Structures are given as structure tokens and as C-alpha cells.
Amino acid sequence: MLSPAEFIGDLFNPDLAFLAKSLLVATMSSILCGIVGCYVVLRGMAFIGDAVAHAVFPGLAIAFVLQGSLVLGGIAAGVLTAVLVAVFSQNRRLKEDSVIGVFFVAAFALGIVIISRAPGYAGSLQQFLFGSITGIPDEDVSVVAVSSTLVLLVAMLLHKEFVIVTLDREMARSAGIPVFWLDLALYVMVTVAVVISVQTIGNILVLALLITPAAAARLLTDRLGVMMLLAPLIGGGSALVGLYLSWSIDLPTGGTIVLVATVVFLLCWVLAPRHGLLSRRFRARAVATEH
Known part of the structure; x- marks a missing residue:
């Protein structure tokens, strides 16, 4: 296994x-996903992130073919x-999640059909689904x-409005x-965050980069800022450590980054000062002792 100094040398x-290019893209995408993911986690929109990862696939396939x-x-x-x-969600006969299920899965299916027409179909599909550390063009x-x-x-310009809608949609609507x-706007932001992460971490795992760091941060603080x-x-940090481990031990980059982020989440779940498992048990034990 490479030492950190040897990794820096590489x-x-x-x-x-x-x-270095992969680390730069992974870091930029992780930062963007972390911020956009906060809105996704607070609004309970994890399904949206997964759906967007499906929706971008035909665009990736067309761009690859061309x-x-x-x-x-x-x-x-x-x-x-x-x-x-x-637009289709404006028809109140259908709930938004039903419309999302129809269009986003159809988009993913379209992407598979398109890329199946390209030479080297199997290798190309694997690159899209699992990411490629060497496949990021300079441009x-x-x-x-x-x-x-x-x-x-x-996100900076619309932050206040996003927070208001997150807290109470009906009150926000009545306030004009x-x-x-x-x-x-949030869908578009999620889309961009997903797309720039796909090449490093892959289409299947990109949801984790959007959700897991934000969920871990949610356990650590009650303040949105x-x-x-x-x-x-x-x-x-997960991108840096994940890339280091994957390069040192010859592991898949995307999967390693996700596993590092998941370990951080689990540590926060157990050890977070106020909302961690241990602190909640200590408080419950203290209350039981008082009574």
C-alpha cells in the first residue's frame, strides 16, 4: 500500500x-453535491436524486456517441x-412521484437503447454505470x-427562498x-451535481455522493449554515481518502469513495454529540436515573 507521501508524489x-485531474473533479463534485444535498436531505427528496441519475443517462449516451x-x-x-x-406534475390527478417514475425511468431506458448502438457497448456501459478514473477529458x-x-x-442567491419552501410549502405559496x-431550479441544481459526479463515481453510485455527506452533517448539527x-x-474528504485508497490498493474509485463516506456517516450515527446513538442512550439513562 502506498504511503500518503508516495500518493502525493504520484x-x-x-x-x-x-x-490529479480525477482528484480535482471528484473534489469539485463532492463539494457541489454536499451543498445541494443539504436541500435534498432536508426536503426528503432522495428519490429525486436517484431519478435524476437515471434522467441524465440518455444525454450522456448521445454525447458519447457523438x-x-x-x-x-x-x-x-x-x-x-x-x-x-x-409540467406534467401540474395535473393533480397524478402525484409528483408517479410522474417522476414514468419520465426518469423512461429516460434511462432511452439511454441504454442509444448506447447499445455505439461500438464497444459493454465497456461504455460499464464506464457510465461505475465511473472511470482515467476517462475524464481535459475540456x-x-x-x-x-x-x-x-x-x-x-444556491447563494435563492438560499432564503429554498429554506422557506423546505419549512412550509403552503405558507410559501400563500406568501407569493x-x-x-x-x-x-432545485431539480436543475441536482441535475448538474449528478452529471459532474457521474464520470468519477458512476451513475449507480452518484446518489450516495449527494445524500450521504449531507445526512452525516445533519447528524452533527441543528444549524443549516x-x-x-x-x-x-x-x-x-471522502473523495480524497477514497481516491487514495483506490489508487493504493487497486480498488474501484467510485465504490471506495462511497464506502469512505458511508463509514463517516456510521461514525456520526454512533458518536454525534447530540444526535448520536451513544449520546441519546446516555441522556435516556440519566433521565431514568433521576426518576
């Missing part, structure tokens, strides 16, 4: 430039599907950086806050 080795940018292709497909869901790094910056700016457009600081730190 990061600065010109012959292993893809390693030799275009996977990031831009995935964002276009995800945004189009999000708009369709938002996609700049696209990821610009996309992440734009989404973070939108455009709930529909805020929902659509602190949660939105901790979640990207947990995600970025």
Missing part, C-alpha cells in the same frame, strides 16, 4: 496527470426531463468548474413565493 507526476461533452449532454437531458416532470474539467460555480451562485420555479459547511467537507 499526484504531481506528469506521467500520471489523470490522477464524441461531445458528457457533462453538457447530461445536463441537457436532465434539465429537459426535469421540465417535463414539472470537461473546465466545464465542471464553471457549472459548479454557477450552481453555487444560484414562486414554489414551482424554485422546485424547477453549519450543515452546509460540514457536508462539502465530508464529501471532499
Whole structure:
């Protein structure tokens, strides 16, 4: 197993430039997923994150077949599907989760059909589903950086409105806050976060990067501002440690990053100062002793 010093040496080795590039993309996507994931966790929208991961697949497949940018292709497909869901959800005969189930799974099926027409179908499908540490083009790094910056700016500008809608949708609607457009904006933000994470961590595992760091941060604090600081730190740290372990022991990068994040979540579940399992048991025991 490589020592941390040897890993750092490999990061600065010109012959292993893809390693530093992968760490950069994984860190940027982890930070973005950590922040956007806070809204997803607080609103109980984990299903949305999973559905978006399916929705971006046809865009990725089309971009792959046409030799275009996977990031831009995935964002276009995800945004189009999000708009369709938002529009069809206005029919109150169907609940939103039903519409999401129809369109997002159909999008994933379309992606499989499209990519099956490309040469090297099996290898390409595996790359999309599980990620590829060596498959990130240089131009996609700049696209990821610009996309992440734009989404973070939108999150800053609409943060107060997102929080109000999260706390009480009906009160927000009665106060004249455009709930529909805020929902659509959040769908688009989730889409971008998912797309830029797919190449490193894969389509199947990307939901974990969106949910697990935010869920761990939720256990550590009751304050949203602190949660939105901790979640990207947990995600970025998991990406760094996961990439180091996967490079050192020759493990799948995406799966290793997710497992590291999951270990952090489990530690928070047990050891969190106020909401951890041990602290809750100590408080319950103290109350029982008083009585």
C-alpha cells in the first residue's frame, strides 16, 4: 500500500496527470453535491436524486456517441426531463412521484437503447454505470468548474427562498413565493451535481455522493449554515481518502469513495454529540436515573 507521501508524489507526476485531474473533479463534485444535498436531505427528496441519475443517462449516451461533452449532454437531458416532470406534475390527478417514475425511468431506458448502438457497448456501459478514473477529458474539467460555480451562485442567491419552501410549502405559496420555479431550479441544481459526479463515481453510485455527506452533517448539527459547511467537507474528504485508497490498493474509485463516506456517516450515527446513538442512550439513562 502506498504511503500518503508516495500518493502525493504520484499526484504531481506528469506521467500520471489523470490522477490529479480525477482528484480535482471528484473534489469539485463532492463539494457541489454536499451543498445541494443539504436541500435534498432536508426536503426528503432522495428519490429525486436517484431519478435524476437515471434522467441524465440518455444525454450522456448521445454525447458519447457523438464524441461531445458528457457533462453538457447530461445536463441537457436532465434539465429537459426535469421540465417535463414539472409540467406534467401540474395535473393533480397524478402525484409528483408517479410522474417522476414514468419520465426518469423512461429516460434511462432511452439511454441504454442509444448506447447499445455505439461500438464497444459493454465497456461504455460499464464506464457510465461505475465511473472511470482515467476517462475524464481535459475540456470537461473546465466545464465542471464553471457549472459548479454557477450552481453555487444560484444556491447563494435563492438560499432564503429554498429554506422557506423546505419549512412550509403552503405558507410559501400563500406568501407569493414562486414554489414551482424554485422546485424547477432545485431539480436543475441536482441535475448538474449528478452529471459532474457521474464520470468519477458512476451513475449507480452518484446518489450516495449527494445524500450521504449531507445526512452525516445533519447528524452533527441543528444549524443549516453549519450543515452546509460540514457536508462539502465530508464529501471532499471522502473523495480524497477514497481516491487514495483506490489508487493504493487497486480498488474501484467510485465504490471506495462511497464506502469512505458511508463509514463517516456510521461514525456520526454512533458518536454525534447530540444526535448520536451513544449520546441519546446516555441522556435516556440519566433521565431514568433521576426518576
